[in-house]
Amino acid sequence: MNISEVASAAGLPAKTIRYYEDIGLIRPARSANGYRAFSDQDAHKLAFLSRARSLGFSIEDCRTLLALWEDRSRASGDVRKLAKDHLEEIDRKLAELHQMRDTLAHLVKCCAGDDRPDCPIIDSLAKS
Amino acid sequence: MNISEVASAAGLPAKTIRYYEDIGLIRPARSANGYRAFSDQDAHKLAFLSRARSLGFSIEDCRTLLALWEDRSRASGDVRKLAKDHLEEIDRKLAELHQMRDTLAHLVKCCAGDDRPDCPIIDSLAKS
DNA sequence: GCTTGACCTTCCAGTGGTGGGAAGCCTTAT
DNA sequence: ATAAGGCTTCCCACCACTGGAAGGTCAAGC
Incomplete structure (x- = not known):
């Protein structure tokens, strides 16, 4: 998936997605031509971020939430x-x-x- | 009045007052030593700004409100x-x-x- | 093969309204 | 004379993007 596809899927501007990569929220792979190549998991993460942001969570909160999401043994109390x-x-x-x-x-x-x-x-x- | 006096009177940080001068909301005079010399009217303006900001008006709204305040022939409809x-x-x-x-x-x-x-x-x- | 236009890349700058801090001048009290 | 505190300017940082320039890449049509 290229950036514009994943952007419209997640409901986020492409600029924002590049920014999220900059600050280390996501780490999409790169194609041979240098384009970002988003996996389904990346797309999921971005949708997750989009929802969390729309609930007003700060970027740092989102970073924590993402980590908790990916930690299968997390305690729901933390969230x-x-x-x-x-x-x-x-x-x-x-x-x-x-x-x-x-x-x-x-x-x-x-x-x-x-x-x-x-x-x-x-x-x-x-x-x- | 020096800046710290007018700051505590208006309930604004000195930094903010300097910023308001920077962007042209106020134009305090200067003493011979280079210090800002705030008149009573300046102090009034700053209190006005402080109240307007605390009601959530943007800086640009405040600029307009100040102008309307100073315009004695303003129409209340504009405000x-x-x-x-x-x-x-x-x-x-x-x-x-x-x-x-x-x-x-x-x-x-x-x-x-x-x-x-x-x-x-x-x-x-x-x-x- | 060439052009066009859409898409992608990086990098730089700006937003609003401060806050922090450095470097240096001025004043007041001891 | 010196120390403390207040004042000055200047620049950087914050948050979460947003806009734009300059340039590489791709797919379609001629």
């Missing part, structure tokens, strides 16, 4: 801990975003949004 | 549009994060998390 930590981080971000959203929504609601210069949004940002 | 667009973006991010959270929470819940190798989290990431 679960990683996922749980990540979940907690997501919850923190969610709470923060919610707070931002509520504040902003309140301001937007208070602002007439017409041609007059009075603006509670600006006032709130400017208040000391 | 409101910016805030509303930003609010919609936050809502999109919130929805996405929620989706991630639910998926991950489900996986974590399904995983025994013990010493055995069976792990629905890994399985789910690996499933093709």
Whole structure:
């Protein structure tokens, strides 16, 4: 498989796949012409990475998850801990975003949004 | 006011303030010794920026908000549009994060998390 | 066989918003 | 006089890509 094929299979840009090779997440073989030659296992790994990334795992988390995936004797507790930590981080971000959203929504609601210069949004940002 | 004073007043690191000058958000005067000399208005601007950033506005949004703040004849509609667009973006991010959270929470819940190798989290990431 | 165009390669630079740290000047207190 | 701390500029690093240039390779059509 060439890079564009495996890219569309995994739902990742070719650039990203080259980057993943750069940082050692995958090690595809090379054809005689210098092209990357992806095995089915490579394609699987990339799909795995694509899913893990879309769940918001960092690249380093993904590296660990890949290693755990490939370690058949892994303890599921190790994976679960990683996922749980990540979940907690997501919850923190969610709470923060919610707070931002509520504040902003309140301001937007208070602002007439017409041609007059009075603006509670600006006032709130400017208040000391 | 020197940079560290205005930094603690605005709740921003000195590094960040220098960066804001670099990109033209503020233009503090200079003392004879070359130190930045922040006026009260500079301090106000920085507090304004700090609040806007904490609401998640991008630097470019902040630039616009600052300009609108300083334009006494601004239309509040302009500010409101910016805030509303930003609010919609936050809502999109919130929805996405929620989706991630639910998926991950489900996986974590399904995983025994013990010493055995069976792990629905890994399985789910690996499933093709 | 030659051209065209799509695909592949490497390498370099840039993104946003800082953070870290070096090298060197200025100020204040001892 | 000296030491400590604050200030300056400058450059590099981060994360996870993304864009683009310059050039090699391949398959199709003439």
